[in-house]
Amino acid sequence: MGNALQQEDTTQKNSTLLGADELVINMGPQHPSTHGVLRVKLKLDGERVRATECVIGYLHRGVEKIAEHRTYQQFAPYVDRMDYVAAVSNGLGYCETVEKLLSAEAPPRARVIRTILTELQRIASHLVWLGTHALDIGALTPLFYCFREREEILKIFEKYCGARLTTHAFRIGGLQYEAYDGFEKDVERFCKNFERRIQDYVDLLTGNSIWIGRTRNIGILSAADCIALGASGPVLRASGVKWDLRKAQPYAAYEQYQFDIPTGTKGDTYDRYMVRMEEMRQSRLICLQAIEKIPEGPILGKVGKVLKPAAGEVYHSIEAPKGILGYYIVSDGTTQPYRVRIRPPSFVNLQALDKMVRGHLVADVVAIIGTLDIVLGEVDR
Amino acid sequence: MLDSITFYFFAGVAVLSAALMVTRRNAVHSAVLLVTTLLATAGIFLQLRAEFIFITQIILYVGGIMVLFIFVIMLVRLDVALQHMRFRLQRWVALFVALALGVEITVVFLFARRLPGQGLLIQEPAPADKLPPNTEELARSLFSSYLLPFEIASVLLLVAMVGAVVMAKKRIDQ
Amino acid sequence: MISPAHYLFLSLALFLIGAIGVITRRNVIVVLMSIELILNAVNINLVAFSRIFGDVSGQVFALFIIADAAAEAAVGLGIIIAFFRNRETVFADEMDLLKW
């Protein structure tokens, strides 16, 4: 009797394993491998992901709103707290944007030191990514090696400006602190050691068949997809697009140095891994080139004590470790910005998650979140 | 003395958990109780000095078949579909059938004891120390007199395996 | 001290409990488990008599029964999974279609 109808219903549901309901799993916000307070709702068929939905905002602090009630200088420390594993890069982007707004320029010495610190920060950020990514995929040991190297970088930061994590290293118009005695030596020693250390990670991971099995062909993102989604940074480059703002729109002192932009071919997790590893080597080369000749001169350009840019708006973006970090500032001629809008790379890259994980297993979701290299402080702001 | 204690212990556990097993509503509880019964039965086998059957029971029944059962119970998620027994009548029928069978067999036992020449049922088994090593004996028998049934059993298992895979395989074209 | 009758009655009890389970339970998985119980009751008899006669054949047959039980469980559970996929039920009285 009712069987015909019932038949219709059940055949519809047959698409899942065993015909049972889809299993909905909440990954996070308290989950060991969502890198913070990201919550991902996974719709599973068995262990296969059919759809995802990211729930973000657990770490929202209204950074952009806060900017409207702070002077330009006062707001600078806040940007350090967005991507807290790459605070120096955030600060560089902000300072350069305000300088652009003021039509001021940092002196050459300041720009070189900025470049060195930012590249060190890039290495540190990639090291955190490598350690946690490897840990997510189950390799315990790289994490500790990575943090050992990162510690060296943080020590340089600490000697330079007294802070390790949220450094607030730069100032609008140049630098706050002169490079300490032996700065070059410290950086050089780090770079010398780092070459050997990076070989350790290569030995542990690159040729490991389990690692290749876990990352090859996982989370493939084509170049067209990347551009459509606005993905940037290593994610974009791993898909084969040679786009790096350090080359495309040079800022700081990058035009003076020789370096390559590594790109991948497939756009899978393994390519992103290889791209970031190569980026670390390139950053190391940039640092080595930069410390060879740090120009003498003042470290702070001519900007007033009170910053009152003319009314207008400006957009400036830099290549942060995670991708394109853009600041859009509207000034109404007062000491406080009228509006600040930040384009955080993690936030934009996170969009790609759903596209990348569909059809993969739960274990791959973890690998893909890791390979996107998101920091929730930046996603939520 | 020790023999009786082991026997009564294992028999008691087996019967008790079997009785509980058929009355529990929750299928996983039933499965756990069946595991208990099977382990108790394995104990009986050990008490009978059938070591190989004892360990086969544990490895195959408890470690294999029952795990399969629990696996399937979890896959079809019975916990969602707990329901009462619908047919009260069936219960009475079952009790009646069981009682009838039980009485019948008991009567046969009792009569068999009284018949002349049927001392079998009260015969003492041979002393344990004099038994030949169980595994070797079993293997010899299995691979000589029972070789053909053994091969047939393996074919049966193969057929069952293929059947189970075909039955449970997800149809990709859907 | 333990006569064969002990084993026979133990086996009888398990057999009857299994039979009751087969008849009363609606859940096919539990019905299958009851059948396993019945097979097990038979095994007790076989092994007990094998011991009394001092002949290992009984144990050989017990082995065959265990193999048979494994085959039966595999096929039975396969059927249950296939059935559950189509009808979302594991209750015997709802399995009322001869053909799908």
Added chain:
Amino acid sequence: MTLPPSLEAILTFLQNWWVEIVCGVVIVAVVPLIAGYVVLVERKLMADMQARLGPMRVGPHGLLQPIADALKLLIKEDLIPDNADKLIFWLAPVISMVAAMTSMGAIAFGPTFQVARDINVGILFVIGVSSLGLLGIILGGWASNSHYSIIGAIRSTAQLVSYETAAGLAIVGALLLAGTLRIRAIVDAQQQLGVWFIFLTPVAFFIYLVASIAETNRAPFDLPEAESELVAGYMTEYSGFRWSLYFLGEYANMIVVGSVATTLFLGGWLRPFPNVHWLDWLDFLPPLIIAAVGVYCIYRAGKQPVEIQIWFMWAVALTCFAVAVIFAVPLFVTSLKFILPGLHGAFWFLLKVSGYIYLFMWLRFTLPRYRFDQLMHLGWYILIPLAIVNVLAIGVAMILESEFGWNRWFAALLTSLFTLGIAAFLVNLYDKRTAAASSPATAAARNPYAG
């Protein structure tokens, strides 16, 4: 004086069974302690490989850490989730641990130490009973009523059932060579043949190694409790004492698989080259090794920063010397010679088991984790076919030796090479398959629980 009959019966019972009872009590009392210290050793080794120190606070060099951990776990609040099936939630960890401990009963740590009398099916008993721990895992995952737990439990079931097949077939290889299931007889067979079975069937040992890592849920096969994916898998909802039961079960299981491998492949309690008499000086190694540990402690004692640690190091060193003397005495005193096999046997046995467990840990620190479908493929497409081929090859080798009078080593070498060839073929096939099934679209059609 006449005893009442019941008391007399108890006395006879004790007379017959006292060895077993004492050993049982010792296992129940000592295994948790040993498991705790295995954890400490693991943490220390991990710290050493990861350029850090590991536990240092509780006791000198963290030596009292396991006891502190145990205390902490014991006094923790006993949480049971609201919708959990209370009875089974309570029962599951107990099953896991009891299974692991019971299976230890049949292991022979030396020619004289063994709980269960040398039963006919010894090695099967160990394997069968330890596989019951699986029930504890599934039931625990089911009873917690949590998605993570149930996925962990399902993974674990599929994984353990698959790899138990591979391990079982690998064991068959060694059992064919030994021709018996009794544990002591297996070791005796290795003594008579004058060779550890690992050299006759290296492939079987390798398969057993991989499968036993998977069976104990250790990295790189620790998917049921993969913390980065499933939080803690089937143990997600467990805490405190219940959790520690699972934990103990896992580590006890490691000892069990290590012992099985040692018995079957590494010559059990035999010293290296047990039959070669001009190597009899190897008998002096156990006391020498222990004494060397003591000397190292004295060497380190000078470098300790705190006085109490210096004292502690000295105490350890003196204990080592005392133990070394105990091990050495039977070598020189003829009247005590009878305890030599037992004492030194236990030493060699434990040394081999430790080496095996060290290998486990080393792999854990080094390798990333497999994904579930990769794990199943490895098991079903490579290990199980390889194990079957290996069993056949060993049979062929034995026939070649007994019927055609071939040299044993030559036959073993030939068949091992043959098996390795098959292995290369299988790996090649597997690589091609993974290359073919690369895109997510075809991956979606595959069932992760296939097989």
